[in-house]
Amino acid sequence: MAAPSPLPALDDLTPEALIAARPFLKRHAQSGLLLEEVPLNAIADALGTPTWVYSAGTMRKRLAELTAALSGLDAHIHFAVKSNDHLAVLRLMAQGGAGADVVSGGELLRARHAGIAASNIVFSGVGKTADEIRLALSEGIYQLNVESAEELEMISAIASNMGKTADIVLRINPDVDAGTHAKITTGLADNKFGIQYQDAAALYAHAASLPGISPQGLALHIGSQILSMAPFRAAYARAAQLIRTLRASGHSVTRMDCGGGLGILYADEAEASPAAFAGVLRQEFGNMGLTLMTEPGRWLVGNAGLLLSSVILTKADGRFTVLDAAMNDLVRPAMYDAFHAIVPVGPGNNGPLHETDIVGPVCETGDTFARHRPMPSLNSADRVAILEAGAYGAVMSSTYNSRPLAAIAMVDGANWATIRARQSVESLWSGELIPEFLG
Numbered sequence: 001m002a003a004p005s006p007l008p009a010l011d012d013l014t015p016e017a018l019i020a021a022r023p024f025l026k027r028h029a030q031s032g033l034l035l036e037e038v039p040l041n042a043i044a045d046a047l048g049t050p051t052w053v054y055s056a057g058t059m060r061k062r063l064a065e066l067t068a069a070l071s072g073l074d075a076h077i078h079f080a081v082k083s084n085d086h087l088a089v090l091r092l093m094a095q096g097g098a099g100a101d102v103v104s105g106g107e108l109l110r111a112r113h114a115g116i117a118a119s120n121i122v123f124s125g126v127g128k129t130a131d132e133i134r135l136a137l138s139e140g141i142y143q144l145n146v147e148s149a150e151e152l153e154m155i156s157a158i159a160s161n162m163g164k165t166a167d168i169v170l171r172i173n174p175d176v177d178a179g180t181h182a183k184i185t186t187g188l189a190d191n192k193f194g195i196q197y198q199d200a201a202a203l204y205a206h207a208a209s210l211p212g213i214s215p216q217g218l219a220l221h222i223g224s225q226i227l228s229m230a231p232f233r234a235a236y237a238r239a240a241q242l243i244r245t246l247r248a249s250g251h252s253v254t255r256m257d258c259g260g261g262l263g264i265l266y267a268d269e270a271e272a273s274p275a276a277f278a279g280v281l282r283q284e285f286g287n288m289g290l291t292l293m294t295e296p297g298r299w300l301v302g303n304a305g306l307l308l309s310s311v312i313l314t315k316a317d318g319r320f321t322v323l324d325a326a327m328n329d330l331v332r333p334a335m336y337d338a339f340h341a342i343v344p345v346g347p348g349n350n351g352p353l354h355e356t357d358i359v360g361p362v363c364e365t366g367d368t369f370a371r372h373r374p375m376p377s378l379n380s381a382d383r384v385a386i387l388e389a390g391a392y393g394a395v396m397s398s399t400y401n402s403r404p405l406a407a408i409a410m411v412d413g414a415n416w417a418t419i420r421a422r423q424s425v426e427s428l429w430s431g432e433l434i435p436e437f438l439g
């Protein structure tokens with residue numbers, strides 16, 4: 001299992017250095033921190049905190065950059081809806097020409113609702129239910145990414161019953177270490193995902209003989225936040241080898257879904273480069289006459305979102321800074337020991353730095369966003385922005401400690417809009433019933 005990557009030297013991560021490394025953020029002398037052209041203070045004044053803020057311009061730019069890198073290849077981008085499933089984000093992706101990679105019936109319906117054509121949707125996931133398979137087939141999505149022999153039989157039975165033929169690809173498990181955090185590594189033989197590499201050729205042949213099934217190719221996804229091209233290259237080389245074997249046995253293989261996983265800057269990492277990624281695709285699959293797919297999530301939206309929060313209080317002489325955002329909002333630090341840059345929002349927060357633990361108010365020690373983080377002195381009601389929260393942020397929120405889901409705003413140039421109102425406290429129990437026998 002891969003160890004978590006070591007945290008960077010703290011001295012390099014002063015708030016001003018963190019802002020300088022992010023072109024979508026600027027500090028304005030009077031208004032404080034701006035995302036694109038919008039002062040974050042204006043959003044916090046209007047919506048309160050905690051509030052997620054997404055930059056439409058950044059998402060658009062990232063999608064255009066990846067699209068340009070892939071030009072010349074028959075390659076299609078399917079945005080991984082799990083990373084950020086907001087309708088406005090999905091609409092923006094659709095407008096930029098991306099399809100969707102979904103992992104549940106809910107995500108499929110969201111993607112459709114946001115305007116993504118069924119013919120642009122692929123469905124991954126290790127445990128699709130019969131209802132979800134029926135939904136996918138009745139919507140007529142592009143393909144189901146099959147993760148087991150058992151699932152293949154289920155799809156065959158359901159499709160035959162519906163009088164349909166399911167276009168499928170087999171998701172192989174290439175047994176390649178992505179070199180990322182163990183909890184987001186998905187392509188090792190030990191992981192639950194996909195079909196063991198050595199079993200895939202026989203299963204492909206079996207798929208071709210099943211009623212209601214039309215095998216189109218292969219898929220793989222080895223993990224997330226991958227910064228080096230080496231694991232991608234190793235996994236794709238194994239897939240290319242399998243495709244050659246299948247073709248030599250007379251099977252038609254026309255599609256290769258290359259998964260997601262491109263890593264982004266959180267601290268001071270060099271991001272995965274779309275050009276380098278496209279180079280690997282060209283090298284491994286370029287002359288094979290395949291339709292290629294990618295399923296990026298984090299790379300498209302991770303940097304484009306932040307979580308705006310206010311300081312409730314500082315305690316123990318500033319050793320702890322307690323925010324109104326918590327692990328129920330952004331769980332990544334608690335769940336993956338993830339590093340998130342945190343910067344003050346106010347115009348005046350640029351005095352001398354002191355180390356502080358930045359924590360939320362939830363009753364868990366794990367509710368800690370940062371340890372020993374150099375920050376200017378912060379006081380009650382000062383605001384901070386927790387950066388790189390656009391992927392696996394709001395989608396993973398819970399209402400733990402009866403904390404309502406935070407509001408979400410989207411900025412675009414100098415405009416901004418609320419794209420989700422803050423959940424009301426009453427709605428937290430609106431679906432709950434007290435049984436009669438309790439009186």
Ligand SMILES: Cc1ncc(COP(=O)(O)O)c(C=O)c1O
Binds near residue numbers: 101124186259261
């Ligand atoms: C099958 C599949 N595709 C795509 C992704 C998106 O990954 P990322 O956000 O790292 O690009 C995931 C996420 O783990 C996934 O499981």
